[in-house]
Amino acid sequence: MITVSGISKSFKVARRSSGFGSAFKSLFRREYTEVAALSDVTFSIGPGEIVGYIGPNGAGKSTTIKVMSGILVPDGGTCSIMGYTPWLDRVQYVRNIGVVFGQRSQLWWDVPVIDSFELLRDIYDVTEKEYRSNLELLTDTLDLGDLLRTPVRQLSLGQRMRCEIAASLLHGPGILFLDEPTIGLDAVSKIAVRKFISAINKEKGVTVILTTHDMSDIEALAQRILLIGKGKLLYDGDLAAMRAKYGAAEGGETGGGSAIEEALVNMYKEYEIS
Amino acid sequence: MRLFGKYLLILFKSQMQYRTSFWLLTFGQFFIPFSVFAGLYMLFDRFGQIQGWEFFEVALVFGVIHMAFAVSECLARGFDMFSTLIVNGDFDRLLVRPRSTVLQVLGSKFEFTRFGRLLQSLIVLIWALSKVEADWTLMKGVTLLFMIASGVMIFTGIFIVIATMCFWTVQGLEIGNILTDGGREMAQYPLNIYHKWITRFFTYVIPFGCVNYLPLQYILGRTEGSGVPYMLAPLAGCLFIVPCLLLWNFGVRRYRSTGS
Amino acid sequence: MRACYSVFRLKLATGFQYRSAALAGIATQFFWGFIIIMVYQAFYSQPLADPPISLTQIVTYIWLQQAFLAFIALWFRDNELFQLITTGNIAYELCRPSGLYGLWYAKLLAQRLSSAVLRCFPILAVALLLPSPYRLTLPPDPATALLFLLVLILGLFILVAVSMLIYISTFITMSAAGSLLMFGVAGEFLAGMIVPVPLMPSWLQTIVYALPFRLAADFPFRVYSGHIPTDEALATIPIQLLWLAALVWIGRFAMGKALRRVVIQGG
Numbered sequence: 001m002i003t004v005s006g007i008s009k010s011f012k013v014a015r016r017s018s019g020f021g022s023a024f025k026s027l028f029r030r031e032y033t034e035v036a037a038l039s040d041v042t043f044s045i046g047p048g049e050i051v052g053y054i055g056p057n058g059a060g061k062s063t064t065i066k067v068m069s070g071i072l073v074p075d076g077g078t079c080s081i082m083g084y085t086p087w088l089d090r091v092q093y094v095r096n097i098g099v100v101f102g103q104r105s106q107l108w109w110d111v112p113v114i115d116s117f118e119l120l121r122d123i124y125d126v127t128e129k130e131y132r133s134n135l136e137l138l139t140d141t142l143d144l145g146d147l148l149r150t151p152v153r154q155l156s157l158g159q160r161m162r163c164e165i166a167a168s169l170l171h172g173p174g175i176l177f178l179d180e181p182t183i184g185l186d187a188v189s190k191i192a193v194r195k196f197i198s199a200i201n202k203e204k205g206v207t208v209i210l211t212t213h214d215m216s217d218i219e220a221l222a223q224r225i226l227l228i229g230k231g232k233l234l235y236d237g238d239l240a241a242m243r244a245k246y247g248a249a250e251g252g253e254t255g256g257g258s259a260i261e262e263a264l265v266n267m268y269k270e271y272e273i274s
Numbered sequence: 275m276r277l278f279g280k281y282l283l284i285l286f287k288s289q290m291q292y293r294t295s296f297w298l299l300t301f302g303q304f305f306i307p308f309s310v311f312a313g314l315y316m317l318f319d320r321f322g323q324i325q326g327w328e329f330f331e332v333a334l335v336f337g338v339i340h341m342a343f344a345v346s347e348c349l350a351r352g353f354d355m356f357s358t359l360i361v362n363g364d365f366d367r368l369l370v371r372p373r374s375t376v377l378q379v380l381g382s383k384f385e386f387t388r389f390g391r392l393l394q395s396l397i398v399l400i401w402a403l404s405k406v407e408a409d410w411t412l413m414k415g416v417t418l419l420f421m422i423a424s425g426v427m428i429f430t431g432i433f434i435v436i437a438t439m440c441f442w443t444v445q446g447l448e449i450g451n452i453l454t455d456g457g458r459e460m461a462q463y464p465l466n467i468y469h470k471w472i473t474r475f476f477t478y479v480i481p482f483g484c485v486n487y488l489p490l491q492y493i494l495g496r497t498e499g500s501g502v503p504y505m506l507a508p509l510a511g512c513l514f515i516v517p518c519l520l521l522w523n524f525g526v527r528r529y530r531s532t533g534s
Numbered sequence: 535m536r537a538c539y540s541v542f543r544l545k546l547a548t549g550f551q552y553r554s555a556a557l558a559g560i561a562t563q564f565f566w567g568f569i570i571i572m573v574y575q576a577f578y579s580q581p582l583a584d585p586p587i588s589l590t591q592i593v594t595y596i597w598l599q600q601a602f603l604a605f606i607a608l609w610f611r612d613n614e615l616f617q618l619i620t621t622g623n624i625a626y627e628l629c630r631p632s633g634l635y636g637l638w639y640a641k642l643l644a645q646r647l648s649s650a651v652l653r654c655f656p657i658l659a660v661a662l663l664l665p666s667p668y669r670l671t672l673p674p675d676p677a678t679a680l681l682f683l684l685v686l687i688l689g690l691f692i693l694v695a696v697s698m699l700i701y702i703s704t705f706i707t708m709s710a711a712g713s714l715l716m717f718g719v720a721g722e723f724l725a726g727m728i729v730p731v732p733l734m735p736s737w738l739q740t741i742v743y744a745l746p747f748r749l750a751a752d753f754p755f756r757v758y759s760g761h762i763p764t765d766e767a768l769a770t771i772p773i774q775l776l777w778l779a780a781l782v783w784i785g786r787f788a789m790g791k792a793l794r795r796v797v798i799q800g801g
Contacts, residue, residue: 011532071369073531087530095372106367110288119284122277123371123378151291298712305719313728320733321577448558452565460569467576468569 001207002045002068002175007077009038009063037063038074039231047174050201050208052222052239054215056268060231061211065177068209069099082174095124098168102180105160106167107152113163114148117170124171131170138166142196158189165196169206176200178210182217194220215260227267234271242267277373281381289386296387303390307340311398314462325467330406331494335486336462337399338418342425342485343458344391350430352382354454356437357444365529375526376519379437408494417489417505424508425461425485431518432457432480438518441525453480461486484511541644546651556652563600563657570596571668587732590671591759595730597670598755601657604650605690606725606751608697609718612645619704634793635786638701643694674760681767682758688774689750695781696721696746702785705792726752732761746777 012032038060045051055061066072068079070086070093079086084093107116121131139145142162152160161181168176178197182190198221200206212218218225218239225242227235235242243259246266289296314336318329347354356379359365368378408414436450457480465473465487477483484507491497492504571593578589587595604610615638661670673679696717703713722728724747731742731752742748753770756762762770 066366069370071366071530073527090369091372091374094370097370099367099370101363101367104363104367108284108288110291111284115284115287119280122280123373125372295712299715302712302715302719305716309719309723309728312723316729316734316738317577319735321580321582323580324573325576325579443554445554448555449561451562456562456565456569459566463573463576468572472569472572 001047001049002079002081002209004044004064004068004079005042005077007038007041007064007067007074007079008036009060009067009072009074010034010036036231038067040077041228041231041233042077043226043233043236045207045209047207048201048205049224050197050210050222052218052225053209053211053228054213054218054225054264055228057213059228061228062179064228065099065179065209065211069097069177070094095171096174098171098173098176100164100168100176100178100181102161102178102183105152105164107160107163109152112149112151113144113155116152116163117148117167120167120170126171130172134170134172138169141199142166143192156189158185158192161185161189161193162196165193169200172204173206175207175209178208178212180212181210182212182214190214190217197221215264219260227271229268229271235267246270278377278381282384285381285384286386299387300390303387304394305390307391307394310462311336311394324463327464327467328406330402331490332463333398333402334406334493335464335490337395337402338421339425339458339461339486340395341392341399342422343429343454344388344395345422346426346429346433347391348385348388349380349426350433351385351388352379353430353433353437355383357440357447360440361444369530376434376522406494413501413505414493417493417508420505420508421485421489424481424511427512427515428481428485429454429457431515434515434518434522438522438525441529457482464490481511481514484508539644541641542648545645545648560653560656563603563653564660567596567600567657567661568668575667587730587756587761589667591756591761592730593668594670594759595755597657597661598758599727599751601654601661602650602686602751604646604653605686606693606727607718608693608700608721609714610646610649610697611714612642612701615641615701616704619701635698635782635789639694639698639782642697643690646690646694671759673758678757678760678764681764682754685749685757685767685771685774686754688771688778689754692746692774692778692781693750695778695785696750698785699781699788702788702792705795721747724748725750726755732756746781749774749777 011034013035041060041064053061053064063072067074068081068086070090073087081093082096084096086093106120107113108119117135126134139148142165144162144166147155147159147163152163155163165178165181176197181197182193185193194217197208197210201208208221210217210221222239224238225235226233243263246263311333314332315329318324318332323329324332352359359368359379359382368375368382371378432450432453436447436453439447439450457476460468460472460476461482465476465483468476473483477487488504488507492501497504574589574592574596578585578592599606658670661668662672664670673682700713700717703717724742724745726734726742726748731739731748734742742752749770753762753767753774757767
């Protein structure tokens, strides 16, 4: 379904120095530092999996998602998703995926949600029949009913996130990328979002790749996790194994966090990436 | 095309949410070029003519250029405001959709308040047409339409080029105003009143000369020999958008390889 | 006064940080100036019986316009103030221990000063060195130069008082862009920004002379070039002061009314 092998990507970051002289010089010539965002990342994901993609801030999670969704072209490596190379056949490829950026909105701010949905239907060329049935399913499972007629600016964050997720699934994609879908949500909305993700995964067999900082998301959803730190893939395996290996010893000191977070902190320590 | 219509509808609905502001802005957009035109009128009132051009001849050029500018400002507003798309990171969103980036950026904004400007230029144009001394033929009418279309293409092309600069830097984009607002301000007079170097730049690099000077000579019956080259000059102006689009695609490719 | 100074310093520092924006702005204004001058050159190329103002004076007029744009453009905006008003956050400002009118006035003044300081010197310096038809000529004598500075500063005070009225009008219209646009277009025209006042038809000149807008732009620029003789300039200064007093009084009065309404409505 998804095979990523040897993906590397580095960014040039302009070095800024203080002082007027060097500021003046930088008008003409900038000095750059190469920062490796991803180095040699390899993994594969089978159909119907839910994979949690975790790592500290700046580890390269978003870059990976951007490469896999065809936004960025990597420096090296290959990637094949449903037979496509994302960055080569962008237009054809993106018909098959849905992407949710948790901190951004794809809905038009001032109009009712349903108007955004109808525009997306046309952007993705979804047939009327498919659109109807998808919309019905999404409305039921996400409990959108009344929200559809409300302008987006009047929705709460939790309501909006439900609509965002629905918007990414209107065209019935086989793969769903979720970049921090639960960020800033209250407990009720979080649980609703999680329930929905696992429902769509079971019922429609959608493959889900999820990045998050909230370990309870991972615990509730993912059977498998990928850990990335400083651009390298550090751990790829199932959640239970990770907990067994890095979990706090029974009765040992606990910092007050949940067991899974303890395990994660231990893991970060071992790989020296925190 | 149908999709573009949908974009328009949704944007219109959005703008209608702020009705008072919408009408005030439309009204204001009517008056900005109106005050410029009033200034033009006063100068002709004082001086009579400018290097052999009569008031209504210049008014004709003014109408054509401002109409072209208004249309492309409505249409290409998404490119005009492109730096916000880049800064917010919303451009990534466009890249995960199965449509061309140009269409999506065009559809991301449409400034309906510019209809005020459009209306103003239409009034000037009609007034100038009714007063200017020319023997109208079908060909000349077609030429006039070509002039407007060509102007729209040129202004849109400039908006695209400036937007493309955002892929490299979002600072100092004000300089683009020289080409958009400056180009408009300059092209509202027939091009030959300026210095040679300005005239050359705005004929061969940015082909405003193909919009407001060559075809105007033809419409006013000041050409010798065949009018066809003069008539087709605006179409040459339209070609300006081709390199602009190529540059845009190059910029998008760079964005996707650097992600900056 | 202290508030004014600190805002001035802050804005100047930020202005220096956005060098490329300032450079781009200067380049744009230069281009603009050239285009306008060339148009006047074309108009003046024909023999004209008794022009009301000479081409050299027009060129000076235009360069001064470009250099001091920050002193005369009404469309300069401070989004922060507009947002305060339209979102109702104005309530916070009311808790401050100083008069709101004075505070805002100082802030707007500081903004215009800092932005003019950044832009006027490069433009003036280059415009003074340009070849002949485009060159900005120096004022005829040092006394005129001093007089110019005096009336320019007085003009700035008047302009800020006018722009205060725009902000206050936002209390009523609740649409920043709308107020700004209407005031901006009309004010600019009446200040001689689009057509220099001496070239306007006489009926319009009568109207322009009756309003304060020209005192911030047209008047100082023509004092500079000597088009307005010294005695006439000296006679106009009391008028400037009178307008300033009147505008500030109107502004304070209207603001008091508007604020009372806000307080009664509870924000």
